[in-house]
Amino acid sequence: MINRYVAAAVVSFAGLVVLATCAGSENQTDGGGAGGTNAGGGTAEDCDPGDEQDCECTLGCGTQACLEDGSGWDACDCGQGNICGDCICEGDSEENCHSCIEDCGPCEPCDIAPSCSNAMIPPADPGHVPELDIAKMDLLSPEQIHQRLAEQLAQHTDAMRVIAAALDSEPQRDEHRLVTMLREVFAKHPEATKKVRDGLAAAGMGSPAAYRQQYAVQPGEDGLPGKDGQVEAKDGEFPGGTMECGSPMLRVGIHKVHVHNAQDTFVYGSDDEIYCLIQAEAQNGAELRLTPLISSLEEGDEHVLSLESGVFWGQLEPTTPGSDIIVTYDCIESDDSGQYTALLDAISDGATDIGDNGAPSGWIFTTVGAVAGVVSAAMGGNGDDQIFNAQQHIPLDQQLALTCGGRWSVRRGGSDTFGSWDWELTVWAWGCAEFGVAEPGACAEPPNTGGAGGTGGAGGAGGA
Known part of the structure; x- marks a missing residue:
């Protein structure tokens, strides 16, 4: 890997080369304005109105325009920094060897990683x-599985709140679409869902409806x-x-x-x-x-x-x-892993369907992953x-x-x-x-x- 100090030196050298070019420009004057020399203005050299040329600044270089009457050059405009073309490579997120080759020079080729x-x-x-x-x-062990689930219950994680709401058989007005989807999946897989209920009960959930009441999932919730x-x-x-x-x-x-x-x-x-x-x-x-x-x-x-x-x-x-x-x-x-995969596949398909009916948020897919983990743990906590x-x-x-x-x-x-x-x-x-x-x-x-x-x-x- 290229040493970052060497890379910085290369960039600095490239900047100096451009600076030297500015300083040695064929039509260069003593400059002026905003950090340049001869800030008082133009010279006696004739020029065509509208023309521009490079000029030297205290740091880097700038441009100066021909006066309207063509009698000489206006003061040197040295810019305000982070401007590509000022002969100074800032080397930051706004100006670097990718975004401003003119100031920073080209990047060294990255041959330590594939295209x-x-x-x-x-x-x-x-x-x-x-x-x-x-x-x-x-x-x-079943005890360790239940402990993992109990910790998530105590932290009222997003996955636990969604699962509890879905296990509550009574839909609520304007409930989150992920809750509605998961309830429909549970209804189609009653045997696997019973294992989920039993596993969460062993971990201390009690009534899903009561847990939902205390730790509700808001209809528009979109946290990460x-x-x-x-x-x-x-x-x-x-x-x-x-x-x-x-x-x-x-x-x-x-x-x-x-x-x-x-x-x-x-x-x-x-x-x-x-x-x-x-x-x-x-x-x-x-x-x-x-x-x-x-x-x-x-x-x-x-x-x-x-x-x-x-x-x-x-x-x-x-x-x-x-x-x-x-x-x-x-x-x-x-x-009987088929019960697991049938339920988890249905949950995944449900999340995809939500996405097909409008761009899903990162919260939905992240929460679906967490829900799948809880479901697997709850089903596997029976000791069999x-x-x-x-x-x-x-x-x-x-x-x-x-x-x-x-x-x-x-x-x-x-x-x-x-x-x-x-x-x-x-x-x-x-x-x-x-x-x-x-x-x-x-x-x-x-x-x-x-x-x-x-x-x-x-x-x-x-x-x-």
Whole structure:
């Protein structure tokens, strides 16, 4: 990566070159006005009215116009700063090597990040990023699941308020459209909805109608929910990037599921299925991915996901996070995962329908993601199913390197009376930079992976 001090020196040199050009202009006079010399006005040199020429200022250069009678040049107009063409490169968000080549000179080429012209497809073999490995996801007990739900109830989060209102069978006048949509979905999936009610009751919700009365969702509510204190915006015009490269733009997703050890009822029995609900949150947005059901994998088997079904950040295109990305993995192993996915798919479709009838706000889709997480936890809190959880930060200062491609693993292993078992998710990240020029997978220097990790354990076995 180009040293920022070297880059600054290049910019300064470029400015001096232009300044020298101004000072040595063929028709240059002693200047005048607003910081220039000879502020008294024109010279005896004849000129054509309407003509302009460069002139020297105390700092930078300006322009001076020919007097109306053609008898000489008017005072030098040196401008007010941050003006492209004044021979001074401010080097800020308003004037830099992208916005004003005349003052700042051209940017150095960004060959440490790929171009966005071909960034939808990942490189063939992204490098391993061991700092992002999660060695062991947490297996949440029913008590832990209920505790998670109880904390959200106590905080009366947006998701809890929406779910409680939707579980209340009595519609209210002018209620939020997301509440109406969710109530209709619950009505069409009564068996799964009963599990949601039971799970929330075990966590202490009590009457959904009473909870709704106390913590109402307003009809026009459009706030942006989030995890307080976790998503932090970083200063700078190109968060996570450089002046030369611009902002990093990423796609991150599950590439495959691999079974290392099959001594588990998940593999021995054909009834058990697994899927993962993955939420990614950053300053510039939030996305949700529900993976397809995966079942009946033998030891050593692997299931490769398509980009359409695996990407959980940058689902439509490479996207600039603007901050650390917080990724929450909830993988559910159940003998009837179809109930989960049918309900969650219906919720997702309902949110899409809202969008088709008017541009959906960020609040709607962010809240839908949180609702899906609560629904999965509430359904899985009965003790018959297993929920594996991990959370991870993808640091802002690591994202530019990840545009060149990187992979890590999210792993879960353990043992029971039937023996040991071990399965693994492999995550891929790739993308581009706004002004990147490198070919995908052929950056000028390898990814510089800084400190990172997941709460489920970092530095564990890496996936291929």
